[in-house]
Amino acid sequence: MxxxxxxxxxxxxxxxxxxxxxxxxxxxxxxxxxxxxxxxxxxxxxxxxxxxxxxxxxxxxxxxxxxxxxxxxxxxxxxxxxxxxxxxxxxxxxxxxxxxxxxxxxxxxxxxxxxxxAYFGHDDWAAHAPGLKTLDDALHIRRRILSAFERAEAERDPAAKQALLTFAIVGGGPTGVELAGTLAEIARHTLKREFRNIEPRDARVLLLEAGPRVLSTFPDSLSGKARRQLEKLGVEVRTGTPVNAIDADGVLLGDERIAARTVLWAAGxxxxxxxxxxxxxxxxxxxxxxxxxxxxxxxxxxxxxxxxxxxxxxxxxxxxxxxxxxxxxxxxxxxxxxxxAGKPAAAFRYRDYGNLATIGRMAAVVHLGKLKLSGALAWWFWLTAHIFFLIGFRNRLVVMLNWTWAYWSYQRAARIILGRDSGFGIRDSEER
The missing domain is CATH 3.50.50.60 (FAD/NAD(P)-binding domain)
Incomplete structure (x- = not known):
């Protein structure tokens, strides 16, 4: 038909x-x-x-x-x-x-x-280290992150508690950097004073990059500044060593075993x-x-x-x-x-408008030709650009209001957990 x-x-x-x-x-x-x-x-x-x-x-x-x-x-x-x-x-x-x-x-x-x-021939890692490409991916990752803190609050075994409060992000590109920086801010600011049996600020956030530096598509100087900004937020940045294995209990970084119940994939x-x-x-x-x-x-x-x-x-x-x-x-x-029209098509020519990556509150890097920005000015540039390019007036307004509220309160607007997460051995169900 x-x-x-x-x-x-x-x-x-x-x-x-x-x-x-x-x-x-x-x-x-x-x-x-x-x-x-x-x-x-x-x-x-x-x-x-x-x-x-x-x-x-x-x-x-x-x-x-x-x-x-x-x-x-x-x-x-x-x-x-x-x-x-x-x-x-x-x-x-x-x-x-x-x-x-x-x-x-x-x-x-x-x-x-x-x-x-892409898991570089290790497709079995996907079950333990979800990537971020779709809304379904994002909702699943959000559920895993928030559930990790909730389960740590009820966990009595110190080793198991620490594993629940350890978050490993594999891949030091823009997505990995943004996830790592935001996770550190959630632990140190958003969840402060909300738990009784754990200190969220004690959560360990690791950014694992096999290459020599994070944000490899940026100039060396901005890459170095990004790393320092991440470390200032409390992120442990590991470069130069590939991840050799990922399972339900953590990752193998070179010869070092890292117990982490939440592993996120941003590597390829x-x-x-x-x-x-x-x-x-x-x-x-x-x-x-x-x-x-x-x-x-x-x-x-x-x-x-x-x-x-x-x-x-x-x-x-x-x-x-x-x-x-x-x-x-x-x-x-x-x-x-x-x-x-019966005419030949022109050749495509890409116009490079630069690279932007945010790291956390008042921390970002921007590379626009010869212009290199980092810190607060880059963060404001990044924020303005992303609001401008959103589709629809409603989306721009809502995002601007949410970010304004988050800036003054350190709170995040969408912390409701729906469904159950199979990453912790519980049935996973669809979030509505």
């Missing part, structure tokens, strides 16, 4: 897979193009991933950083949004096969299904497995090595954007960050317009 054709419609059909930054920005850029667009996503919402760690650490609620795709696109009449899972892609027949059995025929296809966690990502459905060569991370215009080699009607695209520029890979994904999405929309 082909569910892509509307009666009487002869407009070219564009299918976009993925409602993230690349997919959504491409869809919106096609608003006035002479095409019909079908946007497919397994969820019903667009997620502002740069603030996902705030949900995981109880600073924000899920709706604060997400918005329904239908609501975002309600005034764009040439778009149909379908909450579907893609089962396969037939580039010869120009069809996208859906899990429920239907198929969508396309004239142009954009694959922007993003990335998932891999491209969505859907890339394999295109039948083209992939790089080591599973990304598609695209042409200059972001089309797939030998398949000019198929484009790949966002974390799924392997793009080289000036001898360096284009980073898998939100600004790059947005730019790719807009470029694909322009390329499709060019194809329809």
């Amino acid at each position: 082909d569910s892509s054709r509307n009666p009487g419609s002869d407009l070219p059909h564009v299918v976009v897979i993925g409602g993230g930054f690349a997919g959504l920005w491409a869809t919106r850029a096609l608003a006035k193009a002479p095409v019909r667009v079908t946007l497919l996503d397994r969820g019903n919402h667009h997620l502002f991933q740069p603030l996902l760690y705030q949900v995981a650490t109880a600073g924000l609620s899920a709706p604060d950083i997400a918005a329904p795709l239908r609501h975002i696109l309600q005034w764009q009449r040439n778009v149909t949004v379908l909450m579907e899972t893609v089962a396969g892609i037939d580039t010869t027949a120009r069809e996208v096969r859906l899990e429920r059995g239907d198929a969508l025929r396309y004239d142009h296809l954009l694959l922007a299904s993003g990335a998932t966690h 990502v891999a491209a969505s497995p859907l890339a394999r459905a295109l039948g083209v060569p992939l790089d080591r991370a599973g990304r598609v090595q695209v042409e200059a215009d972001l089309s797939v080699p030998g398949k000019p009607d198929v484009f790949v954007a966002g974390d799924l695209a392997s793009v080289q520029q000036d001898g360096k890979p284009v980073p898998g960050v939100a600004p790059a994904a947005k730019q790719m999405g807009r470029h694909v929309a322009n390329a499709i317009r060019a194809r329809i």
Whole structure:
């Protein structure tokens, strides 16, 4: 069954897979193009991933950083949004096969299904060290973090109590740094005076990075400042030693055993497995090595954007960050317009607007070309930028109010535990 054709419609059909930054920005850029667009996503919402760690650490609620795709696109009449899972892609027949059995025929296809966690061949670690890519991930991590303090309060064995109050974050990139810094603040400020049998400030937060420094994509000077700011917050930063094993009781760092009941993964990502459905060569991370215009080699009607695209520029890979994904999405929309008009598509050119990472209250690092900021000024810059780029006035207002309250009170707005966590040997249930 082909569910892509509307009666009487002869407009070219564009299918976009993925409602993230690349997919959504491409869809919106096609608003006035002479095409019909079908946007497919397994969820019903667009997620502002740069603030996902705030949900995981109880600073924000899920709706604060997400918005329904239908609501975002309600005034764009040439778009149909379908909450579907893609089962396969037939580039010869120009069809996208859906899990429920239907198929969508396309004239142009954009694959922007993003990335998932990569455990470097140790997939068994996933059960003990959840990663952070989706709202489900964030809610699960939040439950584990808050439950660790609750169980430590009731634990009588000192060793078991210490293991519950030890948090290990694997990976010293922006996500790992943000998680570690926020966890330290929760322990030392947010939970102060709330427990009777434990001192939350005694919690041990470790950031484990196999490379020589944290925030390796930043200049050495900012990386060093970030480390010092983390250590000032009480985070133990370990660099230069890889994690050799992870299980339910902790991690093996080199030859050192660290008992930690909460281990979080921020060390690596891999491209969505859907890339394999295109039948083209992939790089080591599973990304598609695209042409200059972001089309797939030998398949000019198929484009790949966002974390799924392997793009080289000036001898360096284009980073898998939100600004790059947005730019790719807009470029694909322009390329499709060019194809329809019978014109050649331009080559994609990424404009680097810099790197930002927050560490904690009044602590961040910013790298914008020759401009390097750290400390309070960088933190204000980071905060303003993230509020500005959120989708929707409500989200901006709510996040601004929550952060203002957190700044003055040290409290975090979303500390309700729902469900049970299998990470502590209890049945895990879905959070509503």
